[in-house]
Amino acid sequence: MKITSKLYTALIFIFLFAPILVLLVFSFNEAKSLSVFSGFSLKWYQELFHDENTLESVKNTLILAVAATVISTVMGTAAAVGIHKLKNRWYRMAVNTVTNIPMINPDIITGISMMLVFVFVGRLFGASTSLNFWTMLIAHVTFCLPYVIFQVLPKLQQMERDLTEAAMDLGCTPFRAFLKVTMPEILPGIITGAIMAFTLSLDDFVISYFTSGNDFQTLPIRIYGMTKKTVTPKMYALATIIFFVTLTLLLLNNFVESGEDKRWRELKKQRKIRLKRSEQS
Numbered sequence: 001m002k003i004t005s006k007l008y009t010a011l012i013f014i015f016l017f018a019p020i021l022v023l024l025v026f027s028f029n030e031a032k033s034l035s036v037f038s039g040f041s042l043k044w045y046q047e048l049f050h051d052e053n054t055l056e057s058v059k060n061t062l063i064l065a066v067a068a069t070v071i072s073t074v075m076g077t078a079a080a081v082g083i084h085k086l087k088n089r090w091y092r093m094a095v096n097t098v099t100n101i102p103m104i105n106p107d108i109i110t111g112i113s114m115m116l117v118f119v120f121v122g123r124l125f126g127a128s129t130s131l132n133f134w135t136m137l138i139a140h141v142t143f144c145l146p147y148v149i150f151q152v153l154p155k156l157q158q159m160e161r162d163l164t165e166a167a168m169d170l171g172c173t174p175f176r177a178f179l180k181v182t183m184p185e186i187l188p189g190i191i192t193g194a195i196m197a198f199t200l201s202l203d204d205f206v207i208s209y210f211t212s213g214n215d216f217q218t219l220p221i222r223i224y225g226m227t228k229k230t231v232t233p234k235m236y237a238l239a240t241i242i243f244f245v246t247l248t249l250l251l252l253n254n255f256v257e258s259g260e261d262k263r264w265r266e267l268k269k270q271r272k273i274r275l276k277r278s279e280q281s
Contacts, residue, residue, distance in 0.1 A: 025037060027237040029233050030043060044233040048234050048238055054219075058219055061220075064136060068141050068144055075148075077152050079145070080148070081178070081182070083149070084156040099145075107204075111139070111208075114135075129214075132216060133215075144196075147196045151196065163185075164178070202219075203220060
């Protein structure tokens with residue numbers, strides 16, 4: 001039984017990572033062939049970094065991802081604090097359900113509906129073009145926001161409510177109490193939410209495709225346009241770089257979460273020790 005389970009796990013990993021391995025190998029292929037590896041070379045990486053259109057798309061993607069991450073992280077953290085403070089259980093459930101909609105809604109439905117809204121509003125105000133960088137930014141913030149909220153909410157629920165109240169009793173204003181007490185407790189959730197928001201914004205294609213204008217092209221849209229022509233290893237080199245960037249963010253996210261889990265276990269251990277001491281005394 002153990003051999004079967006190990007074999008099954010190995011097959012799953014091969015199925016998942018074999019395409020990525022092929023992509024990594026052929027990004028260093030000297031020839032243009034996508035089936036025969038003729039020798040190691042950095043030729044396609046050099047061509048990639050001389051492709052001005054692709055580099056412009058990379059710059060646009062990073063600007064959009066950073067802007068969407070900052071805005072969604074700030075708004076998501078504030079929204080999570082507000083949801084956490086709701087007293088009415090049913091009202092909180094309704095807000096959580098509405099927050100879930102961008103996550104469970106198909107991307108193509110979200111993209112088309114937002115495109116129609118932007119076009120309608122643009123024509124209403126007589127704009128010459130309805131879709132541009134700002135429409136993409138609004139769309140990216142919309143689908144990144146729930147991920148930040150649901151990363152911060154559990155940290156708020158784990159936190160003791162008395163800490164903030166105690167800080168305010170000692171003279172802190174609500175905002176200062178949030179910065180001094182609440183923020184350090186929920187910071188791992190904020191970082192995890194920000195990483196998720198950045199990753200989602202970085203590789204989004206469907207929603208970006210429907211909400212982008214002619215003057216602003218992101219990297220996924222650029223890659224989609226390149227696939228309509230002859231596929232070259234230059235795309236493999238580009239995908240390899242994206243893969244390692246995403247892998248780095250994933251490792252950072254796991255590092256933050258493991259550190260938070262360790263800290264939480266230590267706090268629980270200290271509370272048990274204090275509880276035993278109080279019972280003995």
